[in-house]
Amino acid sequence: MPRQQTPGGVDRCSRLRSTGAAFTSLTALAAMSLVAGPAVADSGAGPCALTRTAAHHSLGLDTWNGAYPRPERTLDAVMVFLSFPDHRPTVTPQEVAGDHFPATSEFFERASYGRFRLVPHPQREWATMPRPSTAYGIQRDWAPEDRAAYLRDAVATADVRVDFSRYDVVYFVADPDAPGVDSDATKVVNFDRPIRADGTDLRRIVTVFEQHPPDRNVLAHETGHVFDLPDLYHRPTDGKGDWDTYVGDWDVMGSQFGMAPDLFAWHKWKLGWLEASQVDCVRSGSSMHTLQPLAQTPPTGGTGGTRLAVVRTGSGSAIAVEARGSAGNDGETCTEGVLVYRVRNEPASGGGPIEVLDAHPRTEACWDRSVYPPLADAPLEVGETYTVPGERITIEVADRTPSGAYTVKITT
Numbered sequence: 404m405p406r407q408q409t410p411g412g413v414d415r416c417s418r419l420r421s422t423g424a425a426f427t428s429l430t431a432l433a434a435m436s437l438v439a440g441p442a443v444a445d446s447g448a449g450p451c452a453l454t455r456t457a458a459h460h461s462l463g464l465d466t467w468n469g470a471y472p473r474p475e476r477t478l479d480a481v482m483v484f485l486s487f488p489d490h491r492p493t494v495t496p497q498e499v500a501g502d503h504f505p506a507t508s509e510f511f512e513r514a515s516y517g518r519f520r521l522v523p524h525p526q527r528e529w530a531t532m533p534r535p536s537t538a539y540g541i542q543r544d545w546a547p548e549d550r551a552a553y554l555r556d557a558v559a560t561a562d563v564r565v566d567f568s569r570y571d572v573v574y575f576v577a578d579p580d581a582p583g584v585d586s587d588a589t590k591v592v593n594f595d596r597p598i599r600a601d602g603t604d605l606r607r608i609v610t611v612f613e614q615h616p617p618d619r620n621v622l623a624h625e626t627g628h629v630f631d632l633p634d635l636y637h638r639p640t641d642g643k644g645d646w647d648t649y650v651g652d653w654d655v656m657g658s659q660f661g662m663a664p665d666l667f668a669w670h671k672w673k674l675g676w677l678e679a680s681q682v683d684c685v686r687s688g689s690s691m692h693t694l695q696p697l698a699q700t701p702p703t704g705g706t707g708g709t710r711l712a713v714v715r716t717g718s719g720s721a722i723a724v725e726a727r728g729s730a731g732n733d734g735e736t737c738t739e740g741v742l743v744y745r746v747r748n749e750p751a752s753g754g755g756p757i758e759v760l761d762a763h764p765r766t767e768a769c770w771d772r773s774v775y776p777p778l779a780d781a782p783l784e785v786g787e788t789y790t791v792p793g794e795r796i797t798i799e800v801a802d803r804t805p806s807g808a809y810t811v812k813i814t815t
Contacts, residue, residue: 451684451713452672453721453748460633462756463719463748464673470606471631472571474511474519475675480572480626482525483561489535490581494615499576500525502615503622510623510655513731514666515676516701521626524570529578530560536583541612543587554592554608558600568603572629574622575608579615588612589621591628620659632656632670633752650759651778653727653742658774665698665732667757668711668725669746683712689814694741696728696807708808714796714815719748722760722791724798726809727782737769740782741800741809743789762789785809 455463467473482503484496504523511521533556540549557575567573577584589612597604609625611617628634635657636646652661654670671677683692692712701707712724723746728739743760750756762783767776783789788799795815802810 449679449682449684451682451715451721453715453719453746456719456748458749458751458754458756460628460631460752460756461748462633462669462673462746464669468631472629473675474515474521474630477520477522478571479522479524479569480574481565481567481570482523482574482576483557483565484526484529484576484578485557485560486529486531486578487534487536487581487583488531489537489583490578492529492578493580496525496527496529499579499615502613502617503611506620507622507626510620510732511626513698513700514671515674516707518676519674521572526564528564530564532556532560536578536581539583541577541583541588542585543590545588550592554610557608558598558605562600566601567605568601572626573605573608574611576611576613579613579617584612586612586614586618589625591625618659620655620661620664623664624655624659627656627666627670628752630674632666632673633756635755635757636753637755638753645775647775647778649755650744650757651775651781652736652773653744653759653778653781654757655732660774662769662772662774662779663698663727663733663736665727667723667744668697669723669744669757671697672711677710678706681706681708681710683709685712685714685813685815687815689812691801692724692811692813693804694724694726694809694811696726696730696733696739696809698731698733699728699807700731712811712813714794714813716745716794716796721746722794722796724811724813726811728807735772737772738780738782740784740787741798741811742782743791743798745791760789760791762787 452465453463454465455461482500486492508521511519539553540546591607591609593607597606635650635654637648647658650657652663654667655664695708695710697710714722716722723744725742727733727742729736745758747756759778759781761778761781763780766780768780770776773779783800785800785803790797797814799812800809801812
């Protein structure tokens with residue numbers, strides 16, 4: 404992440420044996436490794452859906468990577484709280500759990516229009532690791548052997564209390580005040596080969612090293628990775644410069660600090676939260692589209708109307724058009740309008756699979772609140788027209804309806 408501003412009742416010995424054997428492969432751990440998985444057909448994707456590639460967290464959505472849980476139902480998440488011999492926790496597990504829930508569950512409930520429910524199951528007590536916090540070398544770019552040692556100890560420690568077969572998502576939450584804990588190290592660790600524990604495969608674990616209180620929306624971001632969503636920020640190779648040049652405030656996978664952090668409509672399409680009828684596939688010529696603001700709650704019993712218009716620009720790229728307004732997860736936005744962005748299926752997580760196109764490149768907005776002011780005023784307003792650079796695609800915002808929807812003319 405970028406940094407800017409119940410016991411299961413399973414016999415202890417048998418459970419420790421089950422996890423111990425799995426850890427013989429921990430040298431294969433990689434925090435950002437590609438986890439292969441079976442393709443699951445998505446017949447509702449349509450002709451504008453990009454093909455899923457081998458890129459880590461590819462934004463192709465013609466099929467679903469079966470190695471990841473798809474958040475279209477209720478998923479259960481266990482929170483294991485880890486303490487260390489070199490520090491006695493000064494906060495309770497309940498207080499730390501309250502840093503993240505119910506806020507994270509509410510974020511996803513709003514983003515999914517109530518189609519997905521994330522249920523946390525926080526453990527009631529701290530589980531003490533066998534070594535001091537300073538022994539694990541915890542940091543953002545973690546040495547693989549140190550990370551493997553931490554996870555080996557964490558799973559063995561947790562396995563005494565937790566039946567992993569009961570959960571879809573696993574959070575290991577470290578004592579925020581332990582001397583060796585680095586808040587910059589919070590991330591999802593993927594396993595090249597799953598760990599077998601309690602008869603289930605652990606393919607990834609969210610390792611949380613946040614301060615108390617934590618960064619805003621940090622667990623929503625990390626949980627997004629559990630659902631195969633990519634990092635949308637740009638990490639400078641020298642560690643200097645701005646991280647938010649790709650998407651600015653406009654998606655939590657870009658920045659957990661964003662003013663409008665709701666997930667892009669493309670992400671919601673991928674996750675199954677938008678139906679095919681809510682995505683307009685734009686053909687050649689001119690066409691009119693009525694786009695409902697992305698974060699607006701649909702009426703009871705309704706789908707909420709069209710949320711996304713897509714123009715294919717090649718075998719691996721597309722232009723996406725959606726409306727953003729001040730509601731739901733986007734309630735703190737300082738600008739509203741029609742947002743245009745480019746999607747590509749080949750770039751891996753962190754490589755710019757989505758880039759917001761700035762309809763006002765000579766101006767910026769919200770310099771006191773935005774994570775990247777040049778993109779804070781990227782959306783088109785009523786009466787404005789934008790031609791996509793390098794493409795014969797023009798987007799014109801003709802009107803806004805009394806309900807807040809935008810009438811958009813797209814010419815290709």
